[in-house]
Amino acid sequence: MQFELKHTTGGSKARAGFITTDHGTIETPIFMPVGTAGSVKGIHKRDLKEDIGAQIILGNTYHLYLRPGLSIIEQAGGLHKFNGWDGPILTDSGGYQVFSLGDIRKLSEEGAKFQSHIDGSAHLFTPENVMDTQRTIGADIMMAFDECTPGDAEYEYARKSMEMTQRWLDRCWNQFEKTAPKYGYSQSLFPIVQGAVYPALREIAARNVLQYNADGYAIGGLSVGEPEKDMYAMIEVVNEILPENKPRYLMGVGTPVNILEGIDRGIDMFDCVMPTRNGRNGMLFTSKGVMNMRNKKWADDFSPIDPDGTSFVDHHYSRAFLRHLIIAGEMLGAQIASQHNLAFYLWLVKEARMHILNDTFKSWKEEMVQQLSVRL
Amino acid sequence: MQFELKHTTGGSKARAGFITTDHGTIETPIFMPVGTAGSVKGIHKRDLKEDIGAQIILGNTYHLYLRPGLSIIEQAGGLHKFNGWDGPILTDSGGYQVFSLGDIRKLSEEGAKFQSHIDGSAHLFTPENVMDTQRTIGADIMMAFDECTPGDAEYEYARKSMEMTQRWLDRCWNQFEKTAPKYGYSQSLFPIVQGAVYPALREIAARNVLQYNADGYAIGGLSVGEPEKDMYAMIEVVNEILPENKPRYLMGVGTPVNILEGIDRGIDMFDCVMPTRNGRNGMLFTSKGVMNMRNKKWADDFSPIDPDGTSFVDHHYSRAFLRHLIIAGEMLGAQIASQHNLAFYLWLVKEARMHILNDTFKSWKEEMVQQLSVRL
Ligand SMILES: [Zn+2]
Ligand SMILES: [Zn+2]
Numbered sequence: 001m002q003f004e005l006k007h008t009t010g011g012s013k014a015r016a017g018f019i020t021t022d023h024g025t026i027e028t029p030i031f032m033p034v035g036t037a038g039s040v041k042g043i044h045k046r047d048l049k050e051d052i053g054a055q056i057i058l059g060n061t062y063h064l065y066l067r068p069g070l071s072i073i074e075q076a077g078g079l080h081k082f083n084g085w086d087g088p089i090l091t092d093s094g095g096y097q098v099f100s101l102g103d104i105r106k107l108s109e110e111g112a113k114f115q116s117h118i119d120g121s122a123h124l125f126t127p128e129n130v131m132d133t134q135r136t137i138g139a140d141i142m143m144a145f146d147e148c149t150p151g152d153a154e155y156e157y158a159r160k161s162m163e164m165t166q167r168w169l170d171r172c173w174n175q176f177e178k179t180a181p182k183y184g185y186s187q188s189l190f191p192i193v194q195g196a197v198y199p200a201l202r203e204i205a206a207r208n209v210l211q212y213n214a215d216g217y218a219i220g221g222l223s224v225g226e227p228e229k230d231m232y233a234m235i236e237v238v239n240e241i242l243p244e245n246k247p248r249y250l251m252g253v254g255t256p257v258n259i260l261e262g263i264d265r266g267i268d269m270f271d272c273v274m275p276t277r278n279g280r281n282g283m284l285f286t287s288k289g290v291m292n293m294r295n296k297k298w299a300d301d302f303s304p305i306d307p308d309g310t311s312f313v314d315h316h317y318s319r320a321f322l323r324h325l326i327i328a329g330e331m332l333g334a335q336i337a338s339q340h341n342l343a344f345y346l347w348l349v350k351e352a353r354m355h356i357l358n359d360t361f362k363s364w365k366e367e368m369v370q371q372l373s374v375r376l
Numbered sequence: 377m378q379f380e381l382k383h384t385t386g387g388s389k390a391r392a393g394f395i396t397t398d399h400g401t402i403e404t405p406i407f408m409p410v411g412t413a414g415s416v417k418g419i420h421k422r423d424l425k426e427d428i429g430a431q432i433i434l435g436n437t438y439h440l441y442l443r444p445g446l447s448i449i450e451q452a453g454g455l456h457k458f459n460g461w462d463g464p465i466l467t468d469s470g471g472y473q474v475f476s477l478g479d480i481r482k483l484s485e486e487g488a489k490f491q492s493h494i495d496g497s498a499h500l501f502t503p504e505n506v507m508d509t510q511r512t513i514g515a516d517i518m519m520a521f522d523e524c525t526p527g528d529a530e531y532e533y534a535r536k537s538m539e540m541t542q543r544w545l546d547r548c549w550n551q552f553e554k555t556a557p558k559y560g561y562s563q564s565l566f567p568i569v570q571g572a573v574y575p576a577l578r579e580i581a582a583r584n585v586l587q588y589n590a591d592g593y594a595i596g597g598l599s600v601g602e603p604e605k606d607m608y609a610m611i612e613v614v615n616e617i618l619p620e621n622k623p624r625y626l627m628g629v630g631t632p633v634n635i636l637e638g639i640d641r642g643i644d645m646f647d648c649v650m651p652t653r654n655g656r657n658g659m660l661f662t663s664k665g666v667m668n669m670r671n672k673k674w675a676d677d678f679s680p681i682d683p684d685g686t687s688f689v690d691h692h693y694s695r696a697f698l699r700h701l702i703i704a705g706e707m708l709g710a711q712i713a714s715q716h717n718l719a720f721y722l723w724l725v726k727e728a729r730m731h732i733l734n735d736t737f738k739s740w741k742e743e744m745v746q747q748l749s750v751r752l
Binding site: 037038039040041042043044045046063067068072075076081082083084299300302312313316317318320321324325327328330331332334335336 | 459
């Protein structure tokens with residue numbers, strides 16, 4: 001994997017670049033649709049590529065490990081072959097999902113014991129076996145196994161958690177170096193910077209990861225309940241330390257505004273379930289603001305969903321019809337809203353990139369942040 | 377609406393023809409995908425037209441009346457404008473849905489009182505108001521309001537039920553004649569022949585409908601629990617009486633084999649929820665037989681879903697991946713299976729038509745009926 005920094009712009013840390021993987025080149029900043037179980041919910045891969053314009057998707061190690069399981073993925077020749085997506089794929093480490101399990105997981109220096117949410121069976125994730133699992137899934141970009149510290153963690157808890165994440169990172173790295181890709185293309189491993197909302201911890205964590213000279217770095221444990229201003233402050237602290245010449249991935253973030261604020265602070269990669277999950281609940285993100293399609297005001301609005309939208313769904317369906325589908329619980333409503341939102345997210349980062357290259361990012365972003373917050 | 381009988385074939389009652397509506401021409405025999413609430417579940421209308429090749433879709437009066445309601449549909453300018461499907465639409469009369477409500481509906485000479493399955497509110501469907509409702513929905517083909525007699529009804533019950541359906545038909549016809557289309561294109565009304573599994577009743581009912589000189593005729597109350605041989609026998613009795621120069625619609629039927637047997641007996645139009653409903657449950661119909669995608673045997677079958685299939689999904693996804701999606705309850709699994717099944721049904725009737733025109737229908741059909749029954 002290579003990262004080429006193409007342009008930085010005045011008055012902002014925003015950057016435009018290219019990430020080149022063996023499955024193709026990604027223009028950054030980029031948003032990565034989440035394909036939990038190997039498929040982006042409700043979206044045909046043809047539409048993901050051609051209509052939404054996704055350049056890289058994310059798979060969840062926890063979900064794929066449980067179902068279909070590693071044996072099937074390996075027999076298929078890796079996740080790309082299994083799900084038919086031939087562009088770049090990033091897998092998370094399963095850390096976030098395991099820690100979300102709450103009572104049915106137990107953490108120790110060794111790793112995380114947990115029960116499957118599907119059948120209650122017992123499993124252990126360690127830094128080593130999570131590397132092996134991601135080798136088998138065959139993601140272009142693998143993530144280190146970390147503890148995702150809760151947003152409201154006390155300093156002492158956050159410090160210990162971050163230190164364990166650092167020890168785990170070392171074990172991840174060793175295992176990564178000891179093993180090879182299985183399917184003939186190369187894989188990169190990104191360390192994750194934790195440290196909750198404590199600048200001092202974030203600084204230590206950011207300096208620590210530099211020793212691995214990785215192909216890219218991630219910032220984790222944000223957008224997990226902490227105030228937004230803390231999230232932005234942490235990004236600033238960490239990005240001061242992370243090298244300029246490597247991509248920076250802000251994990252699990254977020255709203256369109258969060259993404260623009262992240263870009264403004266030098267983030268290159270984002271992922272979030274929000275466009276699909278909120279879409280299924282009837283919430284649309286548009287360049288003019290947020291639409292709650294359950295709202296009665298759309299019932300007799302027969303105009304297209306989003307006249308400025310880039311997806312075919314924006315022009316093929318009316319607001320009134322989409323509202324009807326959402327209210328009636330019709331699957332097609334979830335599909336349309338998910339497709340619109342993903343296309344919007346991809347449009348947003350593409351537009352951001354263009355404004356970075358034009359040196360008009362800062363003023364465009366300020367205007368957009370206002371607009372995106374409007375409730376339509 | 378016009379029907380042009382283009383060709384009949386030797387050794388069979390099978391017919392090929394054209395139905396021309398103000399929203400376009402339909403090649404018969406035809407299968408009509410069911411769009412209960414104005415949308416075919418899980419299918420974008422673009423794919424319905426371009427990938428599946430649907431020529432006419434069905435809407436459910438009961439569902440559309442309750443949600444979004446007539447006021448919204450009328451404001452939109454009819455269902456075509458509301459859902460964006462600009463091809464022909466047929467609406468059922470709501471009779472079948474209302475009678476399926478069981479305990480929460482009450483039947484009388486006046487009509488059917490029922491409670492909404494959505495909010496429990498009380499409603500009355502009469503032959504007259506169901507005509508008005510279908511005028512407002514704006515279907516190209518409207519259906520008479522009938523009682524769908526249960527498949528196991530005793531003769532006396534079936535006779536009385538059929539006679540009420542006949543009186544209701546007369547009221548439907550009067551109301552249809554007294555009212556005009558609302559949106560500038562013409563609408564046809566199809567009477568429905570009932571009579572359960574009693575040839576004598578079916579004969580009476582079939583002769584009765586002829587007095588209206590309708591644009592087409594339907595056979596209802598089949599595939600509702602009676603043995604298949606009874607269904608085929610009833611089709612034969614009724615089609616002996618229905619005129620050659622009008623299309624014949626077998627309501628709510630059925631499996632691919634049922635459809636070929638219906639075509640062989642002179643049926644021109646079919647509808648059924650089976651391709652979408654069974655698809656959502658993981659059942660695929662193919663030209664080689666039926667596949668239950670939940671079956672473990674598909675878990676490591678990485679070949680395309682259906683190498684002979686006409687839909688893009690047949691070639692873009694593997695059996696193993698589809699099985700994974702179905703088992704994981706991923707929405708995309710239901711979408712893929714529904715799309716495959718609908719494309720298969722449309723392929724089947726198109727192929728049947730070609731063989732009718734070629735005079736090779738009978739031998740092709742016998743071979744297909746064998747093949748379609750195989751469990752893969
Ligand atoms: Zn998120
Ligand atoms: Zn049916």
